Amino acid sequence: MPYELTDEQRDRYRETSIRSQLRKRELLRRHIEGGDTDTVELGQRFDPNDLMPQLESNGLTCLSLFSGGGGLDLGFERAGFEHGSAFEILDICGKTLQANRPEWDVRYGAAGDVCIAPFTPFRGVDIVHGGPPCQPFSTAGKQAGANDARNMWPDFVRCIQQTRPRAFIAENVPGILDRKFATVVNKNILAPLSENYIIFKFKLAAHDFGVPQARRRVFFVGFRAARDAARWVAPLPTHGDVGDLLGPIFSRNTTRRSLGLPDQGFDVVAPTLRSGFTGPRNTTGVVNSKASLKIWNELHIWPNGVQPTRALAAAYKPENGDFRLSVDDCALLQGFPSDWRFCGAVYQALGQIGNSVCPPVAYVVARQVARALRG
Numbered sequence: 294m295p296y297e298l299t300d301e302q303r304d305r306y307r308e309t310s311i312r313s314q315l316r317k318r319e320l321l322r323r324h325i326e327g328g329d330t331d332t333v334e335l336g337q338r339f340d341p342n343d344l345m346p347q348l349e350s351n352g353l354t355c356l357s358l359f360s361g362g363g364g365l366d367l368g369f370e371r372a373g374f375e376h377g378s379a380f381e382i383l384d385i386c387g388k389t390l391q392a393n394r395p396e397w398d399v400r401y402g403a404a405g406d407v408c409i410a411p412f413t414p415f416r417g418v419d420i421v422h423g424g425p426p427c428q429p430f431s432t433a434g435k436q437a438g439a440n441d442a443r444n445m446w447p448d449f450v451r452c453i454q455q456t457r458p459r460a461f462i463a464e465n466v467p468g469i470l471d472r473k474f475a476t477v478v479n480k481n482i483l484a485p486l487s488e489n490y491i492i493f494k495f496k497l498a499a500h501d502f503g504v505p506q507a508r509r510r511v512f513f514v515g516f517r518a519a520r521d522a523a524r525w526v527a528p529l530p531t532h533g534d535v536g537d538l539l540g541p542i543f544s545r546n547t548t549r550r551s552l553g554l555p556d557q558g559f560d561v562v563a564p565t566l567r568s569g570f571t572g573p574r575n576t577t578g579v580v581n582s583k584a585s586l587k588i589w590n591e592l593h594i595w596p597n598g599v600q601p602t603r604a605l606a607a608a609y610k611p612e613n614g615d616f617r618l619s620v621d622d623c624a625l626l627q628g629f630p631s632d633w634r635f636c637g638a639v640y641q642a643l644g645q646i647g648n649s650v651c652p653p654v655a656y657v658v659a660r661q662v663a664r665a666l667r668g
């Protein structure tokens with residue numbers, strides 16, 4: 294829907310936009326000439342690798358579908374799984390995966406299209422994992438479910454039927470568990486898969502596992518053997534309100550502290566980052582609701598005009614003096630370690646970040662799957 298603006302509003306927006314562009318140009322010129330004096334002294338940052346220490350190889354192989362920027366793939370790798378092949382339709386995501394792990398077999402573009410790929414050559418793989426596009430079920434979309442052309446669950450199911458892995462892991466948005474999708478989920482996902490698998494369905498919140506961001510996701514985990522299924526235990530929160538003997542051990546990681554920003558009296562987990570692939574334009578902002586904008590404001594963090602690097606973000610300080618986010622900061626708030634790089638323009642990097650499973654969450658699920666499979 295085009296915005297309905299009065300002439301007066303349009304002129305005001307145009308004026309603000311021109312002023313902001315001129316200011317940006319001037320600040321970045323000063324930065325390039327080395328004349329910056331006002332840089333932020335950052336303290337120690339949170340290291341997502343602390344949440345997912347590299348485990349020894351468990352000898353189990355994975356096939357990754359709808360791999361995106363690699364959140365699930367990275368979590369599984371750190372939990373000791375061997376990466377088999379990855380299928381992803383977007384070139385930019387394929388490039389990210391290849392740049393970070395040149396040794397992985399990454400298929401992208403038409404070669405990575407899950408809807409046309411034959412999967413029988415992968416028969417014998419131990420695990421299939423993937424996050425079929427969530428837009429058909431997302432509250433941010435029209436929730437057309439099975440009628441949405443982006444519903445790719447049938448191809449996820451086909452892959453499982455053709456490869457017959459010991460276990461599968463599928464991730465999606467909480468919206469998929471809405472009552473209105475119960476029939477779709479039962480008919481298209483659970484019924485065909487439960488012929489050969491015992492399936493567990495559960496929700497996890499990233500901030501309960503040390504990721505400094507509020508992000509809830511649904512997982513479906515299926516085991517072919519009853520013996521493996523009997524050993525399955527869903528991951529238990531590690532971070533939260535401490536004090537309860539049986540509760541989490543660590544308090545939550547908060548936004549400012551995780552980014553190494555000075556204490557200013559208010560700090561909470563970051564609001565859910567919006568994916569740069571959603572919405573009408575190629576956005577460089579990560580705000581996904583009015584409520585989340587309020588939290589960013591209280592955190593004194595500027596969530597729009599995200600910059601490619603921290604140096605550029607520091608050079609292009611917002612007029613109100615808040616801390617401007619960079620792609621690196623968003624990746625960190627999603628739980629990606631600093632050596633995982635995203636290819637592409639800012640909106641493409643934010644698209645890959647906002648679409649991903651937080652690697653530390655993928656890691657805890659992967660670790661529990663390995664425990665079930667290895668006994």
Ligand SMILES: C[S@@+](CC[C@H](N)C(=O)[O-])C[C@H]1O[C@@H](n2cnc3c(N)ncnc32)[C@H](O)[C@@H]1O
Nearest residue numbers: 359360361362363364365382406407424649650
């Ligand atoms: C929710 S994202 C997956 C994120 C990923 N699991 C992660 O943790 O980073 C879904 C991905 O499916 C990809 N996709 C959509 N249609 C596809 C198709 N036909 N074949 C392969 N990938 C597809 C999208 O480009 C997107 O990257």
